[in-house]
Amino acid sequence: MDAKDHFININGIRLHYRDWGGQGEVLLFLAGMGCAAYIFDGIAPQFLDSHRVFGLTRRGHGKSDCPDTGYDADTLSEDIIQFLSAMKINQVILIGHSMADIELTTVASKHPEKITKLIYLDAFLDRSNLSEVFENNPLKDIEKETFDFEKITSVNEYIILLKKEDLQLRDLWNDVWENHLLEILKVNEDGYVRFPGSESSSAQLMETLCSFKADYSKVKCPTLSFFAYPSIESGLPENADHALRKEMKKYIKEKIIPWKKENKARFEKEFQNGKVVELEKASHYCFMDKEEIVVKKITEFISE
Secondary structure, X not given: OOOEEEEEEEOOEEEEEEEEEEOOEXXXXXXXXXXXXXXXXXXHHHHOOOEXXXXXXXXXXXXXXXXXXXXXXXXXXXXXXXXXXXXXXXOEEEEEEHHHHHHHHHXXXXXXXXXXXXXXXXXXXXXXXXXXXHOOOHHHHOOOOOOOOOOOOOHHHHHHHHHHHOHHHHHHOOHHHHHHHHHHOEEOOOOOEEOOOOHHHHHHHHHHXXXXXXXXXXXXXXXXXXXXXOOOOOOOOOOOOHHHHHHHHHHHHHHHHHHHHHHXXXXXXXXXXXXXXXXXXXXXXXXXXXXXXXXXHHHHHHHO
């Protein structure tokens, strides 16, 4: 893969973008919260035969600037519009993971002439009731090994400990995750490793995420939405006993699956030109652990 990193000055800030090459209509990847364009290094190159493929890293993430403000839906979406304008891209297929539904929906609503298709990667989710959905997660109260990340001076050490503490990341670990973290983790002026962004930018993004309301009637283009339904093994510690596994199964069956199904039903109601793909035993990062079927369905959709 001969991907290249570039930077562009738009909307008063400098944003990072990744160029995987290719030819044809432009396909622009947008990552979820906490991630940068590198997270798509596994899937993005698989569309180069038919499309020109880019990934834009949101403000406050990765190697993009982290300004004090601008984390509302309108400004985040304006970043994308100005990126397209600066790159002289007249029309684009937007594909976004997780919180990128904010940008996908807003851009398509405000600038329908620029968007030919939308693809939501486990992104079309109503987060207004997140606290209720996650309040009974049995993993919330289990004892697990924790680490002090405040005083780590080595990026490699940070990654090793992160894999041990984050059980879902442990299950998904691959070369793409490794490179993604190596690229975005940085040593600050005090000599300690930190994720990009700030407490303020993260708080503003979370506020936007949980309060986002969209008028989907203004989205006219063909739309594909993936919904990932997790396995009971998701995030379980290796020594999980029968009781914990039983609790997790009940929680996923009674809380997570119904929440996802409600969002699927809402998507089908709101989008007259929408298609759905449901993925069983899939993680939130379904484009990684269900890569083959995700690539197949996207290829079919963008070829229509």
